[in-house]
Amino acid sequence: MTAPGVTAKPAPAPARPVSKRGRKLRDNLTGHAFLIGAVVCFALFMWYPMIRGVVMSFQRTRRGETTWVGWDNYTRIVADPSFWIAWKNTFLFTALALVVGYVLPFFVAILLNEFRHAKGYLRVLVYLPVMLPPASALFLFKYYAYDPSEAGLFNAILKFLHLPTSEWMQSPTMTIPAMVIASTWMNLGSAVLIYLASLQNIPGELYEAAELDGAGVWRRIWNVTIPQTRLILALLAMLQIVATMQLFIEPLILANGAGTQDSATSVAYLIYQHGFFQNDLNGAAALGVIMLLVLAAFSAVYVRLTTKQD
Amino acid sequence: MADSGTRTLISQAQLRRGRGKFLYWTLLTVVVLGFTLVFLGPLYWMVTGALKSGQEIAQTPPTLWPRDPQTQNYVDAWTNLDLAKLMFNTFYYAAGAVFFQLVFDTAAAYALSKLRPAFGNVILALMLATLMIPAMVLIVPQYVTAIDLPIIHVNLLDSPWAIWLPLIANAFNIFLLKRFFDSIPEDLIAAAQVDGASPLRTLWSIILPMSRPILGVVAIFAVTAVWKDFLWPKLVMPSPETRTLSVGIYAFSGGTPQNVVIAASVIAAIPTVIIFLLFQRNIMSGLTTGSLKG
Numbered sequence: 001m002t003a004p005g006v007t008a009k010p011a012p013a014p015a016r017p018v019s020k021r022g023r024k025l026r027d028n029l030t031g032h033a034f035l036i037g038a039v040v041c042f043a044l045f046m047w048y049p050m051i052r053g054v055v056m057s058f059q060r061t062r063r064g065e066t067t068w069v070g071w072d073n074y075t076r077i078v079a080d081p082s083f084w085i086a087w088k089n090t091f092l093f094t095a096l097a098l099v100v101g102y103v104l105p106f107f108v109a110i111l112l113n114e115f116r117h118a119k120g121y122l123r124v125l126v127y128l129p130v131m132l133p134p135a136s137a138l139f140l141f142k143y144y145a146y147d148p149s150e151a152g153l154f155n156a157i158l159k160f161l162h163l164p165t166s167e168w169m170q171s172p173t174m175t176i177p178a179m180v181i182a183s184t185w186m187n188l189g190s191a192v193l194i195y196l197a198s199l200q201n202i203p204g205e206l207y208e209a210a211e212l213d214g215a216g217v218w219r220r221i222w223n224v225t226i227p228q229t230r231l232i233l234a235l236l237a238m239l240q241i242v243a244t245m246q247l248f249i250e251p252l253i254l255a256n257g258a259g260t261q262d263s264a265t266s267v268a269y270l271i272y273q274h275g276f277f278q279n280d281l282n283g284a285a286a287l288g289v290i291m292l293l294v295l296a297a298f299s300a301v302y303v304r305l306t307t308k309q310d
Numbered sequence: 311m312a313d314s315g316t317r318t319l320i321s322q323a324q325l326r327r328g329r330g331k332f333l334y335w336t337l338l339t340v341v342v343l344g345f346t347l348v349f350l351g352p353l354y355w356m357v358t359g360a361l362k363s364g365q366e367i368a369q370t371p372p373t374l375w376p377r378d379p380q381t382q383n384y385v386d387a388w389t390n391l392d393l394a395k396l397m398f399n400t401f402y403y404a405a406g407a408v409f410f411q412l413v414f415d416t417a418a419a420y421a422l423s424k425l426r427p428a429f430g431n432v433i434l435a436l437m438l439a440t441l442m443i444p445a446m447v448l449i450v451p452q453y454v455t456a457i458d459l460p461i462i463h464v465n466l467l468d469s470p471w472a473i474w475l476p477l478i479a480n481a482f483n484i485f486l487l488k489r490f491f492d493s494i495p496e497d498l499i500a501a502a503q504v505d506g507a508s509p510l511r512t513l514w515s516i517i518l519p520m521s522r523p524i525l526g527v528v529a530i531f532a533v534t535a536v537w538k539d540f541l542w543p544k545l546v547m548p549s550p551e552t553r554t555l556s557v558g559i560y561a562f563s564g565g566t567p568q569n570v571v572i573a574a575s576v577i578a579a580i581p582t583v584i585i586f587l588l589f590q591r592n593i594m595s596g597l598t599t600g601s602l603k604g
Contacts, residue, residue, distance in 0.1 A: 030509050031427025038418035039433060041478035046440040048460065049451035056451060111341060113318055116325075118342050124590055125349040131586040131593075133538050135556035136575035140356045143568040150370040153355055159371070185352070193597050204317025211321065220319055246446040249540050253560065268446040275450045276545065288447040295444055 057286035073286035077274070082258075083287075086267045090247055093176050093266065097244040101184040101191070102237060108188070109195035110225065123196070127189035134186060138253040141182040142169070146254065169255050172263035179250040179264065187243075191236055198232040199225070234306045241302075242295055248272065267291055360384060360573035367569055383567075387574035390566065395551070396558040397581075403473045403543070403554065404536040408529045414478045415528065416521075419487035420513050424499055434488070437481045452476065453545050472546035473536065483528050486596070490524040491517060527596030530589050537582050 060069045077083055112122055129137060145153045146168035155165040168178050202225065210220045226233070248268035251257060255264035257273070267287065275284030324330040359367060361379040387393060421427060422434050456466045456476075466472035494517060502512045518525070536554070543554045553561065555578040563571045586593060 027425065028427040031421045031425035031430065034417040034421035034425060034509070034513075035427070035430075035433060037414035038437075038478055038484065041414065041475050042437055042440065042481075044455060044459065045452055045476040045479045046443070046448070047436065049448045049455050050440075050443060052454065053448065053451035056454070110319065111337075114320055114325075115338055115341070117338060122342065122345055123594065124587075125345045127590070127594065128349055128353070128583070128586065131534060131582045132579045133540075133556045133575075133582065135540055135560055136579040139559070139563065139571055139575045140352055143572055144355055144359050144367075145352065149368070151368050151372050153352075153372065156370070156372050185348075190597060193594055199318070200316070202318075207317055207319055208321070217319065225319065242444055246444050248446065253563075271446060271450065272541070275453070281450055281454060284450045288450055291444065292447045295447075299442075 053285050053288055056282055057289045060282050069282075073282045074290070077283050077286050077290070080270075082262065082265055082270055085262050086265045086270045089176060089263065089265055090245055090267045093179060093247050094241060094244045096176060096180045097183060098237070098240060100180055101188065101244070102240055104184065105188050105191035106195055106233070109192045109199055110221065112192070113196055113199045123193065126192045129186050130189040132186070134249050135253060137186050138182060138249065141178075141185075142254050145182075146178055169264075170260055172259075172261045175255060175259050175263040179247070179254060182254065183244070183247075183250055191240070194232065194236065195229065198229045202228045238299060238302055241298060245291070245295060245298075356572055357576055360387075360569050360576055362569065364567055364569060383569045383573040384577065386567075386570045387577060390570065391558060391562050391574050392550075393555070393558075393574060393577055396553055396555045397577075399547075399552060400537060400554045401581075403470055404533045406470055406474045407477045407532040407536045410474045410478050411480060411483060411528060411532045412525060415480060415483045416487055416518070416525070417513070419484050419491055420509075420517060422484070423488045423491035424494075424496075424512075424517070425509055434484075437479075437484055439481075440479070441481045441485075449541065449545070452542075456546055467546055468549050468552045470552075473543060476542070477532065477535065483531070487521070487524060487528065490521055494520055523592065524596075526589070526592050530585065530593055531596065533585060534582055 057073050058068060058070060059066050060072065108126065112119070112126075115122065147153070147155065148167040148170045150156060150159055150165060152168070154168065158165045166174050168174050206224045206228065207220055210224050215223060246268050247266040251259060251264035251266050251269050252272075257269060258265045268291075271284045271287050271291070274280045274287060320330075325334045358376055358379075360383045361381065362373070362376040363378065363380065366373060366377060422430050456472050458465060466475075498516055499512055502516055507515070538556070539554070540556050540560070544557045544560070547553050547557065550558070550561070559571060559574045559578060562574070566574075
């Protein structure tokens with residue numbers, strides 16, 4: 001933060017005889033003129049919808065008439081049997097994606113940070129899937145990788161290794177792991193690059209000192225690398241939970257929405273279903289509010305846990 | 311980029327001697343091969359798979375290279391899915407997104423960083439708060455807003471504004487730009503003011519020329535965001551004439567042979583891959599400056 005900069009300096013008196021207050025008003029107006037475009041867009045598509053979503057969740061619009069219905073939307077949404085299945089699937093996906101998609105990029109980044117050769121090439125490789133349109137990448141997984149016959153890429157590899165093949169998206173138990181694999185492949189790169197940048201900020205002397213104290217590689221990771229990148233680790237965990245809880249395009253494309261025996265239905269997919277197929281925008285808004293509350297609760301617990309350790 | 315002199319987890323000296331050297335090169339080879347297989351392999355499979363006939367793709371074990379490569383699937387994808395039209399639409403939305411984000415987000419960041427009008431900090435906080443709200447939570451009320459804008463009662467469905475306007479409300483961009491503008495010395499601005507430059511003039515002739523790298527990052531992110539987005543364009547661009555690539559391919563996927571869908575997916579991915587290969591440095595630096603130190 002800088003001090004009120006310009007005005008504090010002995011600037012030459014302006015030629016025009018404008019009163020101090022008039023000038024301040026003019027400066028403010030200019031400032032707001034520059035802001036107005038962005039502010040209008042934020043108001044229309046962020047701030048207002050946030051309030052509107054909560055309001056809608058207590059209303060019901062039928063044939064153009066909107067009435068207040070109290071908690072009706074919420075009770076209807078919760079009574080839907082898919083509601084609990086969707087939460088179960090979403091939590092399972094989030095947990096698995098966290099175990100795989102959170103730990104893996106950290107170790108990939110540590111590994112890449114040690115290499116003195118092929119650095120650029122490896123970075124480009126890791127980030128390449130992030131740049132693909134998710135729909136393109138998911139069709140690749142759906143048609144080629146997760147083909148349940150032995151002509152599918154994954155099954156061909158499994159068979160080559162003499163491992164049992166899988167039915168992938170057609171098996172209710174494999175649906176979520178398969179979605180986690182696809183989603184991790186698509187998103188790993190950005191986490192790796194962010195970790196890499198934070199690894200490069202670790203002062204080398206810390207490793208040197210640890211080594212002199214006789215700490216092995218794992219001890220150095222545990223006692224130097226992790227504490228030094230703790231902030232970024234904590235931030236990315238939070239961001240990843242929020243992102244994976246919104247699981248949507250994976251079930252939509254890989255599992256045609258609900259998947260075998262509802263094994264792919266996610267909360268975000270239910271919002272989409274209620275809002276745009278069952279003509280129940282109010283119910284969808286209620287589900288959105290529930291999702292927001294769950295995520296907010298998650299964040300609150302998380303922030304408390306991570307700040308307590310200090 | 312860390313130069314090779316920086317000390318990391320394992321010391322340089324250790325990697326240059328006997329066992330360390332051997333381990334280093336073995337691991338490097340394994341990782342380079344493994345990563346190529348894991349990250350490039352599927353793309354190879356995708357591009358060559360779309361060259362196979364429907365019969366060949368269903369055959370076990372799968373062939374590594376198409377026996378009789380035919381470009382028919384790509385031709386079919388291009389003509390049957392009207393990819394030229396979809397590609398043009400997506401490109402048009404992306405170009406507009408770049409333009410409007412650059413104009414409005416730069417102006418806003420400039421105001422918040424240098425002009426600092428009254429309540430500027432409150433506005434900034436309200437903007438940054440939107441970063442905490444998951445996109446899925448807002449999708450329904452945003453849609454309801456887009457089909458009937460408050461006060462003026464305009465329906466934005468099938469209009470490019472439905473894509474452009476929400477993209478301007480991008481707190482991440484404003485944060486990124488503001489942080490960059492904050493690092494431009496106040497003296498420069500004061501000097502321009504003394505010379506009688508208006509705020510617009512200062513922005514145009516002093517700030518923007520100094521900010522080219524960050525403007526590049528914002529522009530690239532805008533293009534990739536539009537290219538990758540799926541649900542929002544699917545909702546607000548319902549008619550076949552206005553669809554984006556991803557949405558169009560999805561809409562056709564039901565009644566189209568698998569190989570043709572894959573061929574279309576390959577074509578849809580080419581522009582982003584080219585952008586990435588051309589601008590990888592800017593993209594990677596933008597990604598890390600945005601998230602670090604913040």
